[in-house]
Amino acid sequence: MEKSSPGDNTGTPVRNYRNVPHYEIQILSRSPELEFIASTIESVLCRLGFSGQDVDFMDKDAAKLLELFIDQYHFKDPELKFVDGVQEQGYAVLSEVIEEDLSDIPKEDLVRVMATTYRALQRRTKGGDEYLRFINEYVGD
Numbered sequence: 001m002e003k004s005s006p007g008d009n010t011g012t013p014v015r016n017y018r019n020v021p022h023y024e025i026q027i028l029s030r031s032p033e034l035e036f037i038a039s040t041i042e043s044v045l046c047r048l049g050f051s052g053q054d055v056d057f058m059d060k061d062a063a064k065l066l067e068l069f070i071d072q073y074h075f076k077d078p079e080l081k082f083v084d085g086v087q088e089q090g091y092a093v094l095s096e097v098i099e100e101d102l103s104d105i106p107k108e109d110l111v112r113v114m115a116t117t118y119r120a121l122q123r124r125t126k127g128g129d130e131y132l133r134f135i136n137e138y139v140g141d
Contacts, residue, residue: 022115049132
């Protein structure tokens with residue numbers, strides 16, 4: 001199922017996050033609970049993207065943040081690897097919101113909503129912050 005990429009001597013698994021179980025958009029949009037989870041996650045991504053700080057937080061950063069949570073909750077990685085302080089800070093912010101606002105949500109539902117969000121992000125982005133700007137219109141802080 002998981003494998004290392006060719007020539008990858010680190011043994012780091014190559015994962016296809018688009019294959020993680022997810023909800024179809026129609027199912028998500030008909031469920032107030034699932035919509036609440038999605039809007040909570042997207043709101044945090046907007047907060048990170050439009051914080052007004054000098055740090056650029058782009059769609060690729062939002063995708064990597066979702067990947068880290070999928071690594072933790074779905075793939076059960078015992079240890080997460082952050083590439084920089086911005087990523088670690090974003091992870092801490094989203095973790096705090098999950099603990100405070102989504103603690104009663106089963107991890108399977110959380111993963112499926114994050115995977116749905118991840119898929120939407122992949123469809124919308126063109127390499128900049130197109131997805132973040134799009135969701136900011138609907139769920140921004």
